[in-house]
Amino acid sequence: MELIIGPRTYSTWSLRGWMVMKRTGADFVTIDARYETAAQKAALSEVSPSGFVPVLRVGGELIWDTLAIAEWAAESYPEARLWPADPTTRALARSVTAEIHSGFSALRTFCSTGPDRPMVGDARSETPSDPALDRDLARVVSLFRQMRDRFGGEGPWLFGDWSIADAFYTPVAARVRHFQIDLADHGDDGTASTYVERLLAQPDFRLWETQAQP
Ligand SMILES: N[C@@H](CCC(=O)N[C@@H](CS)C(=O)NCC(=O)O)C(=O)O
CATH class of the missing domain: 1.20.1050.10 (Glutathione S-transferase Yfyf (Class Pi); Chain A, domain 2)
Structure with missing residues (x-):
């Protein structure tokens, strides 16, 4: 499982997705992407359907958008209790x-x-x-x-x-x-x-x- 993230210094959505994935306790590797230059944006578009990060690659599928990643994580790792039980x-x-x-x-x-x-x-x-x-x-x-x-x-x-x-x-x-x-x-x-x-x-x-x- 791979989480493609932007620069840790300032990619706020990457931080959110990464924190949620960390809380699952699952094994995943992070892949660094950048998007400052046109070439970097083009390269990111090769791996991200929306051209944005974070993107989770799991089981041959891509999940893009932080909220979708978070919901997927909550459903896939119920024991991590990522949402309140009530x-x-x-x-x-x-x-x-x-x-x-x-x-x-x-x-x-x-x-x-x-x-x-x-x-x-x-x-x-x-x-x-x-x-x-x-x-x-x-x-x-x-x-x-x-x-x-x-x-x-x-x-x-x-x-x-x-x-x-x-x-x-x-x-x-x-x-x-x-x-x-x-x-x-x-x-x-x-x-x-x-x-x-x-x-x-x-x-x-x-x-x-x-x-x-x-
Ligand atoms: N709605 C998206 C927003 C993601 C987003 O805006 N990501 C920024 C980094 S924090 C990005 O990929 N920017 C690339 C760019 O501006 O080209 C989500 O929730 O994941």
């Missing part, structure tokens, strides 16, 4: 996961990652400012506070036990760190920033950071 909690976890998968466009635009704006390491950028970004950050804070207040008694993650939702919000935590965003400015009472720190301290994320090439 159907209502699972629906909430899927909702917040879908929200980051298809939304938060201002956060992505104003806090975009790249070779000079890495989600790993000590480099930091100036905090951007825009009303649309403020709205996205207020939503992130409210979502984190709401879920942590509700499920905090069941464990340290967004829905108590670790789930795919935590993988999907790890790059958000990395953006908060890189762009030096003070979540208190966006309605945090400390709950969201504590959760952000927890995401950044995950051993899998630390491993990803150490494997990232500058």
Whole structure:
């Protein structure tokens, strides 16, 4: 089984897919792809139907798009409990996961990652400012506070036990760190920033950071 990923320094979707695959406990190898130049993009299109990463190659099939990979992993490795067991909690976890998968466009635009704006390491950028970004950050804070207040008694993650939702919000935590965003400015009472720190301290994320090439 192979997971084709982009640069570990800034490929946020690759990080999400890789974290989910790591949690399955399955044996897989990662294959590095790049997409800075036209030639690299053309080469990526040879292995990725959409031209994007991550892509999972399994049993002669390709699964592209992070959410599809995550759902495949949850179905294929039920013992990894990648989604919450309770159907209502699972629906909430899927909702917040879908929200980051298809939304938060201002956060992505104003806090975009790249070779000079890495989600790993000590480099930091100036905090951007825009009303649309403020709205996205207020939503992130409210979502984190709401879920942590509700499920905090069941464990340290967004829905108590670790789930795919935590993988999907790890790059958000990395953006908060890189762009030096003070979540208190966006309605945090400390709950969201504590959760952000927890995401950044995950051993899998630390491993990803150490494997990232500058
Ligand atoms: N909806 C896709 C988005 C994947 C995506 O945007 N991947 C970026 C890297 S983080 C990419 O492959 N970019 C290639 C390019 O811009 O040419 C998913 O969830 O996997």
